[in-house]
Amino acid sequence: MATIRDVAREAGVSIATVSRVFNQATLVSEATATHVRGIAARLDYWPNSAARSLITHRTHAIGVLLPDLYGEFFSEVIRGIDLAARAEKYQVLVSSFHDSTETIVSAIRALRGRIDGLIVMVPDAEAHTAIAEFATRFPVVLLNPGATAPECGALSVANYDGAYAAVAHLASLGHRRIGLVRGPVGNLDADERARGWRDALRAAGLEASSALEVAGDFSESAGFQAAASFVHMQPRPSAVFCANDYMAIGLLSALRDAEVRVPQDMAIVGFDDIAIGRYLTPALTTVRVDACLLGERALHQLLPFARSRRPADGQREQLPASLVVRQSCGAPQPALAEPQGGRARRRGHGTAAHHREDRLSANGNGAPA
Amino acid sequence: MATIRDVAREAGVSIATVSRVFNQATLVSEATATHVRGIAARLDYWPNSAARSLITHRTHAIGVLLPDLYGEFFSEVIRGIDLAARAEKYQVLVSSFHDSTETIVSAIRALRGRIDGLIVMVPDAEAHTAIAEFATRFPVVLLNPGATAPECGALSVANYDGAYAAVAHLASLGHRRIGLVRGPVGNLDADERARGWRDALRAAGLEASSALEVAGDFSESAGFQAAASFVHMQPRPSAVFCANDYMAIGLLSALRDAEVRVPQDMAIVGFDDIAIGRYLTPALTTVRVDACLLGERALHQLLPFARSRRPADGQREQLPASLVVRQSCGAPQPALAEPQGGRARRRGHGTAAHHREDRLSANGNGAPA
DNA sequence: GCGAACGATGAAAACGATTACATGGCGATT
DNA sequence: AATCGCCATGTAATCGTTTTCATCGTTCGC
Incomplete structure (x- = not known):
């Protein structure tokens, strides 16, 4: 797998220039940019996302945490999230939990550091507490929030x-x-x-x-x-x-x-x-209930917070039924x-x-x- | 977020020791191990997965690429994959593609470097070619393979x-x-x-x-x-x-x-x-057709290759109908x-x-x- | 009691990117 | 003509790990 160094050497420029071509191309002259892009394509180079997220603290992925029981409704929600995420060039990490609050916590722990934000469908009020604490430090959007959730964004169905x-x-x-x-x-x-x-x-x-x-x-x-x-x-x-x-x-x-x-x-x-x-x-x-739209809206509500890496505010939105x-x-x-x-x-x-x-x-x- | 350095300093050991505690704990004395674990828990430390995968070249995630049209069947397949992945402590990155071969290729490109292996449901023979090339360098398991797919693992339904x-x-x-x-x-x-x-x-x-x-x-x-x-x-x-x-x-x-x-x-x-x-x-x-089992089997067929990061062999398995x-x-x-x-x-x-x-x-x- | 072997730990070099800062060249302003 | 900026680019520090190799006591065999 080619690295940024290989491209830089081959193109006769520094790695900084190559990096800029892939990020804010405006900082690079049009001529070198196209030249570098050509070399990169020939070498089949693609930025290593681990290295990138190590330094930027961004993963370009969002997590989706759902109860274990699937079915048409959940499937449509995921589809809505996926569609919207694809358009925004974000990846979707799905994870399910089984019953207890404890497994929700461990699922979140496993996701931590791999995602920029989280969409979670809370099954009951008990699980809610565990998530609320996490949400004070991390962007979270709730699907089906209970009465109170000041720390997270929230989407609900009427x-x-x-x-x-x-x-x-x-x-x-x-x-x-x-x-x-x-x-x-x-x-x-x-x-x-x-x-x-x-x-x-x-x-x-x-x-x-x-x-x-x-x-x-x-x-x-x-x-x-x-x-x-x-x-x-x-x-x-x-x-x-x-x-x-x-x-x-x-x-x-x-x-x-x-x-x-x-x-x-x-x-x-x-x-x-x-x-x-x-x-x-x-x-x-x-x-x-438009489950697909629910997923799509959830992603769009989450995204600004995921991008800035700050906790979501208490914004909420309700979808008609x-x-x-x-x-x-x-x-x-x-x-x-x-x-x-x-x-x-x-x-x-x-x-x-x-x-x-x-x-x-x-x-x-x-x-x- | 606490880093390995914070833990090392607090515990009065080197970062190497902390790292070993989280990987092969046998290399470290029982006393220091428990001490370090205590400090880590107190600081709420968890290894940064980007840094980890940067050096190990492993992500502990697998990708799932499906056609855009969802429905009960696909939903069950994902569920099977997710269940099995959770048991194996792997994450699941889902991604869908829409119609053309071109978007499959771009979806794979976007996934590259973020996953250790890929499960893909091929819709038609044309898309198959694009994937076969990729599969010579990367572990891929096909759901619904065509007649030929010597480079990938393959699960099919009877x-x-x-x-x-x-x-x-x-x-x-x-x-x-x-x-x-x-x-x-x-x-x-x-x-x-x-x-x-x-x-x-x-x-x-x-x-x-x-x-x-x-x-x-x-x-x-x-x-x-x-x-x-x-x-x-x-x-x-x-x-x-x-x-x-x-x-x-x-x-x-x-x-x-x-x-x-x-x-x-x-x-x-x-x-x-x-x-x-x-x-x-x-x-x-x-x-x-047991769609859930299909997903589960696919994951288990993929996993050994994902772990070793070498392309899958032509192993195939058929599920009864x-x-x-x-x-x-x-x-x-x-x-x-x-x-x-x-x-x-x-x-x-x-x-x-x-x-x-x-x-x-x-x-x-x-x-x- | 001495060298070998071993077990536990530390120091430091990767991994592959981003980005603040430095530099050099060139056109415009005075 | 000297200076000021600006634009394009390069240098090097940095992100948080893993892992090789070295070090330093201990213990063991003789």
């Missing part, structure tokens, strides 16, 4: 508003008993969505007792198992809000087995708008062959996504694009 | 065998005309699956004309659109093999709209066994409430996955676990 809108929609369709399949207790997204469900019920003058809540863990099988509870509930709820789409899918499947018709006997609404929701029967009414009405909620629908022009998401970005379904925006503070 | 088994299964159920929804032409997985379809048809003495093939791009909407072709085909095929599950889902959805019953009027089989397949109605018969029979193919089934104990995949590993469905192994060469 979980509360989205859930509220979903449940309010069900209430407006005449449902009086609306159940909930929760996410894990302590999980910040799950808690906010549960709160939105509760408040929307109260605002509509309906019962919001915990008897209507069923525990879940965001997995399909949790949704599947929840069906039994609802079917035996007295009186049986006529609608259920699921804290994510995977659980809604499991629930739909179990209800079909139990010969409970959706939406006639029980209306269902999910959360996240994963790609296949529109292809289910009935097509899933859900709350759309909009209700997408399809068939599973039983609302009257314009008769459109919806999936025909379906979101072109698996072909990447670029192609504009046209949505034909009704969309009721339940936006937090209005995120810039 | 695409051909899986597709063959799926189609043979349909033929054994009495289907005489079996359609195909292809993946992109030139895509190595797609081509192999198409070849498996064709050969299985011929082996069963059936027609394998291109009139039965419909183009697709692995997206749900491609499957949705393919429905029209099959419905109007004369004579209409009684079964269709889809090159992945997403397309099968789109197809199922469109057939339902067209009031074509599955499996009675048309049997459907997919490929990949994504998590929600079992929750569809009818539950999707598919070919199971096993037919999972559910309802969409119309085969008689043991009456089991299948999803009840469903795969606990979203909760991570650890929990053993129990499958109740019939499983016909269509294994290439039998991969070690």
Whole structure:
């Protein structure tokens, strides 16, 4: 592997000049710059990033720390981060943690010195404390922050508003008993969505007792198992809000087995708008969250701090969550062959996504694009 | 940030000793070692990885290069890599490329020097050439290799065998005309699956004309659109093999709209066994590929070469693809409430996955676990 | 009791870049 | 014509490690 010295010798200049050609080329005359670039290309020279970051204290990489459980949502977040990072010529180091606060700390320790900034998806309030301390000395952006996080930047999804809108929609369709399949207790997204469900019920003058809540863990099988509870509930709820789409899918499947018709006997609404929701029967009414955009925004919020290597300020931004009405909620629908022009998401970005379904925006503070 | 000098001064030893404590502790007396470790912990010292890799020429990181289109399959592959890497104390640098060979080359260039080895998922044969050259000087493991790749390690999925088994299964159920929804032409997985379809048809003495093939791009909407072709085909095929599950889902959805019953009027089989397949109605018969294991194996194949920094040899390994029979193919089934104990995949590993469905192994060469 | 062998430690030379500072040449200003 | 700057370039210090080689007691064998 050629070093800066080889290039300098071959080009008949000093290593300082070669270095300048690769950094602030303005300091070098056009003639020598092109000459040096030619030699460098011929020698297949590329600056050694270890040496470079040793002296500059910059790595040109950012870390992404996620909970171990993957799935479509996380995958889209990473994709958004990656897309944005590529455009900004930053590398992305992903790392996952498993359960405990302790492994989060060790993951951060292992990342330390290799990255200029960190994007972390905090699962619960406990882990939050460990990160907050770190964030006073290092640029950190939180995905799903809890109530307080003055030291870090923070991106969040309008979980509360989205859930509220979903449940309010069900209430407006005449449902009086609306159940909930929760996410894990302590999980910040799950808690906010549960709160939105509760408040929307109260605002509509309906019962919001915990008897209507069923525990879940965001997995399909949790949704599947929840069906039994609802079917035996007295009186049986006529609608259920699921804290994510995977659980809604499991629930739909179990209800079909139990010969409970959706939406006639029980209306269902999910959360996240994963790609296949529109292809289910009935097509899933859900709350759309642009996970890819979430990742992209997180990177852009982090980058200025990563560049300057100073801790992030308490800046926060919320992404809207909009209700997408399809068939599973039983609302009257314009008769459109919806999936025909379906979101072109698996072909990447670029192609504009046209949505034909009704969309009721339940936006937090209005995120810039 | 404390450096090795700070620790050395504070501990009253030389920097060499501190370094040895963190590397081969055997060279240092037990007493000083624990003393130094104490000081290091107090000062919150951690070796600077840039300085370390500058002199050792090792980064303790591996790169993962994937096509831009994400989805459940890729997400699981990354997860497998990440899990294995974490256990081996390696970091994972992910990077995606968009379309062209050119961006692959630039992505590799940007990664160069930051990683000890590379796992790359090659989309087509053209990109393959660019990588092969690089692989003569650097440890590379290919996911989905083409026919030839003597310079790199290679992991592959038994695409051909899986597709063959799926189609043979349909033929054994009495289907005489079996359609195909292809993946992109030139895509190595797609081509192999198409070849498996064709050969299985011929082996069963059936027609394998291109009139039965419909183009697709692995997206749900491609499957949705393919429905029209099959419905109007004369004579209409009684079964269709889809090159992945997403397309099968789109197809199922469109057939339902067209009031074509599955499996009675048309049997459907997919490929990949994504998590929600079992929750569809009818539950999707598919070919199971353990994407997570694929990632894990790739890392373990790469690691010895990454450690020694010498190019991989032509070692190759194939992961089995096993037919999972559910309802969409119309085969008689043991009456089991299948999803009840469903795969606990979203909760991570650890929990053993129990499958109740019939499983016909269509294994290439039998991969070690 | 003496040289050898050994075990623990230290001194110093890399690794490959960036950048503050020094230098030299040349055009413009006075 | 002398001076002042400025522009392009070179010199050398520096970043924080690892690792080779040297050193210095100890202990052991005889």
